[in-house]
Amino acid sequence: MKVEVIAIGDELLLGQTVNTNAAWLGDACEREGWRLERVVTIGDGIDAICEALVSAESRADLVIITGGLGPTRDDMTKRALCKHIGVGMIRDDAWAEHMAARFTSAGLPVIQANQDQALRPETTVALPNPRGTAQGIWIENAETRGVTVALPGVPFEMKGLFTEEVVPRFRQLHAFEKPRAFRLHHNILTMGKGESLLADSISQWEDTLAARDLSLAYLPSPAQVFLRLTATGTDADKTRAQLERATAELLDLVAPLVVSAQGRTIEHEAAHLLSALGQTIAVAESCTGGGLGADLVSRPGASAFYLGSVVAYANSVKVSQLGVPEQLIATHGAVSEPVARAMAEGVRSRMQSDWSLAVTGVAGPTGGSAEKPVGTVFVACSGPAGTRVERFQWGRSRARNLLRTRRTALAMLISELKGLENA
Amino acid sequence: MKVEVIAIGDELLLGQTVNTNAAWLGDACEREGWRLERVVTIGDGIDAICEALVSAESRADLVIITGGLGPTRDDMTKRALCKHIGVGMIRDDAWAEHMAARFTSAGLPVIQANQDQALRPETTVALPNPRGTAQGIWIENAETRGVTVALPGVPFEMKGLFTEEVVPRFRQLHAFEKPRAFRLHHNILTMGKGESLLADSISQWEDTLAARDLSLAYLPSPAQVFLRLTATGTDADKTRAQLERATAELLDLVAPLVVSAQGRTIEHEAAHLLSALGQTIAVAESCTGGGLGADLVSRPGASAFYLGSVVAYANSVKVSQLGVPEQLIATHGAVSEPVARAMAEGVRSRMQSDWSLAVTGVAGPTGGSAEKPVGTVFVACSGPAGTRVERFQWGRSRARNLLRTRRTALAMLISELKGLENA
Numbered sequence: 001m002k003v004e005v006i007a008i009g010d011e012l013l014l015g016q017t018v019n020t021n022a023a024w025l026g027d028a029c030e031r032e033g034w035r036l037e038r039v040v041t042i043g044d045g046i047d048a049i050c051e052a053l054v055s056a057e058s059r060a061d062l063v064i065i066t067g068g069l070g071p072t073r074d075d076m077t078k079r080a081l082c083k084h085i086g087v088g089m090i091r092d093d094a095w096a097e098h099m100a101a102r103f104t105s106a107g108l109p110v111i112q113a114n115q116d117q118a119l120r121p122e123t124t125v126a127l128p129n130p131r132g133t134a135q136g137i138w139i140e141n142a143e144t145r146g147v148t149v150a151l152p153g154v155p156f157e158m159k160g161l162f163t164e165e166v167v168p169r170f171r172q173l174h175a176f177e178k179p180r181a182f183r184l185h186h187n188i189l190t191m192g193k194g195e196s197l198l199a200d201s202i203s204q205w206e207d208t209l210a211a212r213d214l215s216l217a218y219l220p221s222p223a224q225v226f227l228r229l230t231a232t233g234t235d236a237d238k239t240r241a242q243l244e245r246a247t248a249e250l251l252d253l254v255a256p257l258v259v260s261a262q263g264r265t266i267e268h269e270a271a272h273l274l275s276a277l278g279q280t281i282a283v284a285e286s287c288t289g290g291g292l293g294a295d296l297v298s299r300p301g302a303s304a305f306y307l308g309s310v311v312a313y314a315n316s317v318k319v320s321q322l323g324v325p326e327q328l329i330a331t332h333g334a335v336s337e338p339v340a341r342a343m344a345e346g347v348r349s350r351m352q353s354d355w356s357l358a359v360t361g362v363a364g365p366t367g368g369s370a371e372k373p374v375g376t377v378f379v380a381c382s383g384p385a386g387t388r389v390e391r392f393q394w395g396r397s398r399a400r401n402l403l404r405t406r407r408t409a410l411a412m413l414i415s416e417l418k419g420l421e422n423a
Numbered sequence: 424m425k426v427e428v429i430a431i432g433d434e435l436l437l438g439q440t441v442n443t444n445a446a447w448l449g450d451a452c453e454r455e456g457w458r459l460e461r462v463v464t465i466g467d468g469i470d471a472i473c474e475a476l477v478s479a480e481s482r483a484d485l486v487i488i489t490g491g492l493g494p495t496r497d498d499m500t501k502r503a504l505c506k507h508i509g510v511g512m513i514r515d516d517a518w519a520e521h522m523a524a525r526f527t528s529a530g531l532p533v534i535q536a537n538q539d540q541a542l543r544p545e546t547t548v549a550l551p552n553p554r555g556t557a558q559g560i561w562i563e564n565a566e567t568r569g570v571t572v573a574l575p576g577v578p579f580e581m582k583g584l585f586t587e588e589v590v591p592r593f594r595q596l597h598a599f600e601k602p603r604a605f606r607l608h609h610n611i612l613t614m615g616k617g618e619s620l621l622a623d624s625i626s627q628w629e630d631t632l633a634a635r636d637l638s639l640a641y642l643p644s645p646a647q648v649f650l651r652l653t654a655t656g657t658d659a660d661k662t663r664a665q666l667e668r669a670t671a672e673l674l675d676l677v678a679p680l681v682v683s684a685q686g687r688t689i690e691h692e693a694a695h696l697l698s699a700l701g702q703t704i705a706v707a708e709s710c711t712g713g714g715l716g717a718d719l720v721s722r723p724g725a726s727a728f729y730l731g732s733v734v735a736y737a738n739s740v741k742v743s744q745l746g747v748p749e750q751l752i753a754t755h756g757a758v759s760e761p762v763a764r765a766m767a768e769g770v771r772s773r774m775q776s777d778w779s780l781a782v783t784g785v786a787g788p789t790g791g792s793a794e795k796p797v798g799t800v801f802v803a804c805s806g807p808a809g810t811r812v813e814r815f816q817w818g819r820s821r822a823r824n825l826l827r828t829r830r831t832a833l834a835m836l837i838s839e840l841k842g843l844e845n846a
Contacts, residue, residue, distance in 0.1 A: 010640055011640060011642045011651070012445070012446065012449070012462070013449045013458075013459045013460065013461075013462070014449050014450065014453055014459075014608070014651070015445075015446040015447060015448070015449035015450025015451070015452075015453065015459075016446070016449075016450070016610075016642055016649065016651065017446065017642060017644075018441060018442075018443050018445075018446045019441075019442060019445065019446070020441050022435070022438075022441075022442065022464065023435065023438040023439070023440065023441045023442070024438060025438070026435070026436045026437050026438035026439075027437065027438025027439070028438070030437055030438065035436075036436045036437075036438075037436065037465070037466065037471075038436075038463065038464065038465055038471075039435070039436070039462075039463070039464035040461065040462070040463050040464075041445065041461065041462035041463075041464075042460070042461055043460065044640075048460075048461075070618060070619075070641070070643075071618065071619040071622060072618060072619070072622045072640075072641045073622075073629065073639075074638070074639070074640045074641065108620065109620070109623075111619065111620065111623040112623070113619045113622055113623050113626075114619050117619075133619065154643070156820055156823060185437070187439075195493060195494065195495060196493075196494040196495070196534065196536045196537050196540075196556065197531065197532070197534065199494060199495045199496075199536055200532075200534040200535070200536050203536075206496065215497070216496075216497070217433055217434060217467075217495075217497045218493070218495045218497065219434045219439055219440060220493075220577070221440075226439065228434070228437070228439065282740075283713075283734075285713065285716075287720070288717065288720070289713070289716040289717045289718075289719060289720030289721075289725065289729070289732075290706075290708070290712070290713025290714060290715065290716030290717040290720075290732050290734060291713060291714070291716075291717035291720075292713065293708075293712040293713030293714075293734045293736075294711065294712045294713045294714035294717050295712075296712060297710070297711070297712030297713075297714075297736065297786075297825075298712075298822075298825075299821075300786075300787070300788055300789065300821055302712065302736065303736060303737070306712070306736050306737075307736060307737040307739070307740055308733070308734045308735045308736045308737055308740035308744065309712075309713050309732070309733075309734035310731070310732075310733055310734075310744065311706075311713060311716045311731045311732035311733075311734065312731045313716075313720065313725065313726060313729050313730060313731045314726070314729075314730040314731055314774075316730070316774075316775075317705075317730055317731035317774055320773065320774070321731065321733065321744070321773065321774070350743065350744065351737075351739075351740055351743070351744070352739075363720075363723075364723070365723055366723065397579055398722075398723055399721075400579065402720075402721075
C-alpha cells in the first residue's frame, strides 16, 4: 500500500514548528507493511491544498492530511476538501452537543469557534476524536478503494486517530487482498566510527546484499550511527529468516561498535540494562545541566534504577553538594580528570547507588582556553570495580557538544554494564 | 522569491529521522524576505528525485535539495542530478586532496568512499564545506536565473553552507531586482488559555486585520500558544509601522496571558530575565529528571544565573540531599504541596540562590491513585518574598506531562520575576 502525507500549516514552512508527525506516520505505516513514499508540506491555502490532493491521490492508496482542522481562521483544510470533492458543509449536531457538554463540564464557555468544529464536508465520514475538539474526516473512493483522511495536526490527537480509526478501517477495506510485499527492518545502534569508515569496513559484505533482496542504510547523528537492514520479499517467513541471517552477519562484523543490537536508542538501552541487572545509578552533571538525568527518565519505569542527580553548574555547588575538594578545582580547574572523578565518586557515595556517571566540560561557544578549548569534556563512570575517566574533544556547537556528551556518558555506562552482564 | 525544499532520505519516510532542516530553512528564508512555499520529502530513488526536481523548478526561484550527498551507497542525489541535467560526473582533484589531508592529519585512513565525495555533476559549481566531506552543488539557469542547490542533510553542515554560500550567491544574482513584497513577523508567547478561547477573545480585533494587510496565526503546543502576527507590503517602513501598531494592540488585548512579548521561547525568556535582573536560581526536580535544569542551560550564558539542581527521583534523595523531612513524605506523599514547598526551600537554602523552582508529580503512564491520578503535578517557586506552590492536573501522556511541567514551572518563575522587575 502506498501512502502519502500532506502536512498543512504556514507554521511548518515559516520554521516555527518542526513536523514530527511525518516521521511518526512513516514508522507507523512501516509497521503495517504500508509504505510512506512522499510527504508534501504546504501552507494554509485552499488552492495549494487542492492541487496537492489531486497529485497525491493519483499515486497513493492512502492520502493522509495532517493539520488545518483547528478552530481558528488560518485553518483551511475543511474548506479545501469541500472544494476538492465539490460539496458543501454539514453540521454534526451530536458532535456539537458532545463538545458543548465537555466545555461546560470543564467550566469553560461554549463559543462559536468550537461549534464550527462540528462542521464537515457533506458525504464524508467523521472519525471521533476523544482527545480534542476536531473530528477526523474519512473520504473513500468506492471505485478505487483509495482513501483520503484528514487528521488534526496536534501530534497526540493525530496519533490516536490514526491508530484507533484509520488503521482498522483501512485494514478492513483491503482485508481480502493479498499483500504485495513484506518489508522487514532490523536496526543496530553503533558508536565509535564515523559513517564513511564504518561503510568502508563492511563494504565487501554490503556487496552481497542486493542479490539477497536486502539493503542497508546509514543513519548518522552526533556521536552515533544507526544501521538499518531491510529485507523485502513476498513470503513472510522467508523474508524474516533472510533478515535474521543478515543481522547476525552484520553484528559479527561490527561487534566492537555495537551499543544496541536490538536497535534501541542509547537511553533505552541504558535503562534496559540497569533494570535487567537490578542496578541503580546516580548522576553528577555540570555542562549538561540535567539533560543526562532527563534522558534516563524519558521512558516509564525509571524509578526502578534511577535515584537522582546533582547538577553542579557553579563550582560552589560542586564543593557543597558533591564534596569535590576546593583545592582540586583550584589546582586542576573544574573541567579536569580529577574533578570528573571526584564528582562521580561524590554522587555515588552520597546517593548510595551501584553506579554513577559524571560529566564536566566546556560546552561553548565561549569559555575555552588553549589547554582546554571549547568542546573539551571529561566523562567519568564509577562502579563497584572503580572509576574510569575519559577525555573527549568535540567541536564548537553548544547543542551538539551537549548531545554528544550525554550519549557518550551513557555509552560508557552501557559498556561497563555489559562487562558485568558477561562476567 | 519562491523557495521549495526537496528533502531526500528513506530515513525521513521510515520515521527514523525527524526533518528539522525544513523548519530551519523556512525560518532562514523568511529572514531574507524569501518565501518557502513547499517541502517535498522523498526516498533515495533517482527517478523520484528527478520528478520532484522538474516539478519544483517549474514553480520556484530557488530549489534546495537536502540529503543524499553522503559517502554511502544509499545516497543518490548526485546521480539524480546528472540524469536531470544530462551530464556525467567530474572529479574535483583539489577537494580530493584537501580531504585526504584532513583524514590523514586526524590519523584516519583515506578510503575510496571519501574520495568519491570529490565527484560532482559536470557543469555544476562546487560550494566548499568546511564542516564535512560533502561539497554543496550549485546549478544556475542562465536564462531564468533560477537556482537549484544540493546540500548535505547533516543539519550543521547544511546550515553552514546555506548561510555562507547559498544566501550571498543568490542575493548577488538577484541584486538588481526590486523586492516584490516585504513580509514582517512578530511573535508573542502566551500561556493560560487554549487556542480556541484565545481566538474567541480577540475575534473582533482579528476582523480588522485583513483590511490592514495583516494576518494572525495560532501555534499551539503543550501548555502554550505562540501568536504570529504578519504584515505584508511593498514599503519597508510602512510595513514595519503597521506591524508595530498591531503588535501593541494585540499585547494590550492578551496582556494577562503574555509570557514573552518579544516572542522568545519560555526558557529563553526565563534566562533573559534572570540575567537582566542579576538574580540566581537553583532547581529541585523529581519527575522531570533534570530536564528543567537542561532547559536553563540550553542557551549560552547560563553560568550568570544558574547554580545547579538536585534531582531527587528517589524519596531517599529528597530526604538526604534536599532536607525534606521523612515525616512529610510519609504523611502527605512525595507528590504533594508540602513536599514541593520543602524541595524548593531546601535547594534554595543549600545552594544559596535568590530563587528556586521545584517540581514533583506523577508523570505516568502508571503510578497514579484516585486522589492523585497520573498527570498530577505540584510546582513550587521560592524567592525573597516567600514560596508559592500550585497544583496542576495534566493528562496521561508521559512526554507531554513532563514538557508541560517544565514550561509551567518556568512560567511561574517568569511571572514572579516580572513582579520584581515592575516593583
